[in-house]
Every structure is written in structure tokens, then in C-alpha cells.
Amino acid sequence: MRVAVLSGKGGTGKTFVSVNLAATAKNAVYIDCDVEEPNGHLFLKPTYTNESPVYTLIPEFDAAKCTGCRKCVEFCRYNALVFVREKPMVFSEVCHSCGGCALLCPKDAVSEKPHSVGAVEEGTAGSVRVVTGIMNTGEVLAVPVIKAALRAGAGAEELTVIDCPPGSGCPVMESVMNADYCILVTEPTAFGFHNFQMVHKLVTLLGKPCGVVVNKTEEAYAPLEEFCAAHRTPVLLRIPYREELARLGATGQIAAEQDEETAALFRKLLTAVQKEGAR
Amino acid sequence: MKIMIPVDDSRETVCVSFGRAPYFLIHNTETGTAELIGNSAAEAQSGAGIKAAQLVVDKGADALVTVRCGQNAADVFKAAGVAIYRADGPSAAENLKALSEGKLSVLTSFHAGFHGKA
Numbered sequence: 064m065r066v067a068v069l070s071g072k073g074g075t076g077k078t079f080v081s082v083n084l085a086a087t088a089k090n091a092v093y094i095d096c097d098v099e100e101p102n103g104h105l106f107l108k109p110t111y112t113n114e115s116p117v118y119t120l121i122p123e124f125d126a127a128k129c130t131g132c133r134k135c136v137e138f139c140r141y142n143a144l145v146f147v148r149e150k151p152m153v154f155s156e157v158c159h160s161c162g163g164c165a166l167l168c169p170k171d172a173v174s175e176k177p178h179s180v181g182a183v184e185e186g187t188a189g190s191v192r193v194v195t196g197i198m199n200t201g202e203v204l205a206v207p208v209i210k211a212a213l214r215a216g217a218g219a220e221e222l223t224v225i226d227c228p229p230g231s232g233c234p235v236m237e238s239v240m241n242a243d244y245c246i247l248v249t250e251p252t253a254f255g256f257h258n259f260q261m262v263h264k265l266v267t268l269l270g271k272p273c274g275v276v277v278n279k280t281e282e283a284y285a286p287l288e289e290f291c292a293a294h295r296t297p298v299l300l301r302i303p304y305r306e307e308l309a310r311l312g313a314t315g316q317i318a319a320e321q322d323e324e325t326a327a328l329f330r331k332l333l334t335a336v337q338k339e340g341a342r
Numbered sequence: 343m344k345i346m347i348p349v350d351d352s353r354e355t356v357c358v359s360f361g362r363a364p365y366f367l368i369h370n371t372e373t374g375t376a377e378l379i380g381n382s383a384a385e386a387q388s389g390a391g392i393k394a395a396q397l398v399v400d401k402g403a404d405a406l407v408t409v410r411c412g413q414n415a416a417d418v419f420k421a422a423g424v425a426i427y428r429a430d431g432p433s434a435a436e437n438l439k440a441l442s443e444g445k446l447s448v449l450t451s452f453h454a455g456f457h458g459k460a
Contacts, residue, residue, distance in 0.1 A: 139389075140387070140388075141387075141388045141389050142386055142389025142392045142393040142396075143389055143392070145392055145418050146396065147399055147421045147422045152418070154392060154414050157388060157392065
């Protein structure tokens with residue numbers, strides 16, 4: 064079963080929930096798809112066994128073969144190509160590696176060369192397999208790295224926890240695309256609720272069943288409660304706002320392994336997710 | 343010498359955006375004529391600055407007067423040898439006059455792209 068954990072708003076507790084859920088399940092795969100700032104490894108502290116680079120393909124132009132027909136430049140819907148001083152020029156961070164320019168070139172003047180965008184690290188932390196996608200600083204396209212991380216973590220029989228990036232754009236869609244179930248982590252604030260509605264809309268559109276974890280709960284936040292009731296979205300768990308959890312997090316510890324109250328909460332969440340996912 | 347200026351819907355005021363300006367004014371200093379063209383890059387989903395820069399280069403401009411310009415477009419202009427001047431004030435006509443009098447400074451700082459931020 065593949066469970067994606069997302070929230071819209073950053074800092075609501077995606078990684079907190081993902082890491083604790085994977086640690087509670089024991090036989091689990093944890094995939095960090097927040098490739099701009101992967102931080103699940105800070106808590107799981109895996110021993111890495113493998114690192115593989117992630118490349119995208121970027122066009123290169125053979126000036127001797129190019130006749131300047133500009134078909135490639137006109138074709139590129141991302142506008143990653145320009146034609147200046149009688150030759151094409153590529154903006155690699157704008158290129159989406161579709162390969163259209165190479166396919167279209169009537170003179171076979173375009174070849175595709177690998178361009179490093181990040182890496183995938185694989186390791187283990189106890190019985191949890193840890194896969195971390197890391198995007199190179201300065202790159203803007205997260206999707207190729209997310210795809211590589213998901214591929215590296217695929218094929219597991221056990222629970223797979225996909226720690227998604229914040230937001231609700233392409234990187235999030237890619238992360239949840241193959242999930243069987245989605246956990247929407249939110250907090251009882253207007254900002255948290257606003258972005259929660261965005262990811263709720265997204266997973267509904269993608270036809271994914273979902274449930275809610277309300278983190279940092281002090282008292283019930285009425286708009287959130289009303290929304291969940293109206294949409295028949297189950298609230299799987301409420302995690303109290305406790306200083307002890309912040310302290311454990313700040314020292315890089317997994318709360319469910321240190322604090323019995325939290326351990327019980329995550330056992331409850333694991334059971335609920337397995338039950339919901341089996342429907 | 344051909345000078346291009348991004349202008350807004352009034353067709354007289356310099357547009358603060360380069361890549362997504364609705365029109366470009368092309369002034370030919372030799373003939374003293376002016377032409378207004380639509381910016382086909384304005385609606386681009388990605389790489390609007392790059393596409394607009396292509397338009398400027400294809401029109402054979404020698405100089406661009408703009409409020410701001412992205413790094414990618416600036417790279418195109420550098421490769422093509424198009425000079426970039428910083429607009430001073432909202433009027434396109436007054437900017438042309440200021441340029442002819444040598445009163446406009448060269449634009450040297452460029453912003454990062456807005457792509458991937460949506």
C-alpha cells in the first residue's frame with residue numbers, strides 16, 4: 064500500500080507524520096519526495112548503501128549540420144530555445160526534456176546530452192528502507208528527481224510512505240500520482256485550512272481516497288471540522304500541540320520511539336490508514 | 343538604428359514587464375518612423391522573456407529600453423549584441439528623446455525568472 068502525505072502549506076508536519084508512520088509500521092519504505100529540502104533522513108538517520116545521479120536530457124546542436132530552419136525553436140512550447148546569430152541556443156533550466164527538437168530536426172543536427180539535476184540516495188534505518196530524492200541547488204524542475212526517487216522505492220509489498228513537497232503543483236501531483244491513499248496533514252489555522260482545501264481538491268480530482276491528520280491541535284477549528292463533515296472526509300488523527308514534541312523534533316528524534324503517548328497515536332493512525340486503504 | 347520599447351495597452355506608456363508586455367514600439371532613428379507590433383510572447387506559459395527577446399532580435403533591434411529584464415532574456419541580448427537601457431519615466435516618447443541625448447543608463451541588473459514559482 065502506497066500512502067502519500069501532503070498538506071499544501073509547509074511546516075504543518077508532513078515529515079513528522081511520514082517519519083513516525085514509517086517507524087511505527089517498521090517494515091516500511093519511506094520516500095522523501097520533498098526534493099528541494101529533503102529532511103526525513105535527519106530523523107531516520109539511515110545508513111546509505113547506494114547513491115545514483117539523476118539526469119535530464121538537454122539538446123545540443125551540431126553547427127555544421129544546422130541550416131537555420133528554426134523548426135526546433137518554433138516547436139519548443141516551453142520557449143527554451145532561441146535562434147541568435149544563425150544558431151540555436153538552449154536554456155537548460157527552462158527545457159523540459161521532451162526531445163521534440165531532436166525528433167523534428169530535418170538535418171539530424173540535434174543530439175540529447177545528459178544534464179545532472181540531482182541524486183537519489185537509498186539506505187536503511189532499522190527495518191525501514193529510506194529513499195531520498197535530492198535536487199541540485201539552482202535547478203528548478205523537481206519532477207525528474209521525484210520520478211527517480213519513486214522508481215527507486217517502487218515494488219515494495221510493505222507500506223510505502225511518500226513524503227510529498229509542499230504546495231499543490233506539478234511536483235505534488237507527481238508524488239501522489241501512484242498513491243493508493245492520501246493523508247492530508249493540516250493545522251487548525253486559517254492558512255493551514257486554506258491550503259488544505261487546495262490539496263483536498265487536488266486529490267479528489269485525481270480520484271484518491273484521503274483522510275485528515277490535524278497536527279498541533281489545541282481546540283477544534285470550526286471551518287475545518289465543518290468542511291470535513293460536509294465532504295465526508297474522515298479525521299484519522301488529532302495530534303496535540305505539545306512542547307515535548309517540538310523538543311524531540313528539534314533534536315532530530317522520532318517522537319513515536321521516545322514518547323508512549325505519540326507511539327499510541329501513530330499505532331492508531333497506522334490501523335486507520337490500513338483500514339481506509341483496504342476499502 | 344532600431345530601438346524597441348515594451349509598451350502597455352495605452353501604446354504610449356512603457357510597460358513594467360518586458361516579456362509579458364502587450365506591445366512593442368519600434369523606432370527607427372534613420373527614417374524617423376515608428377511601428378507598433380503585438381507581443382506574441384505575452385501569453386506564453388513558460389519562457390515569455392526568452393520568446394520576447396527572440397522577437398526583439400528578429401526585428402533587428404540594436405537597443406531595448408525597458409524598466410526591467412530577466413536574466414534569460416538578458417543572455418539572449420548579450421549573445422545577439424542588443425544593448426539594454428534602463429527606462430526613465432513612463433513616457434515612451436520621452437525615453438526615446440532621452441536615449442538620443444545620451445541620458446539613459448545601461449541596465450546592468452537582471453532579475454531571476456518567475457518560472458517554477460506558480
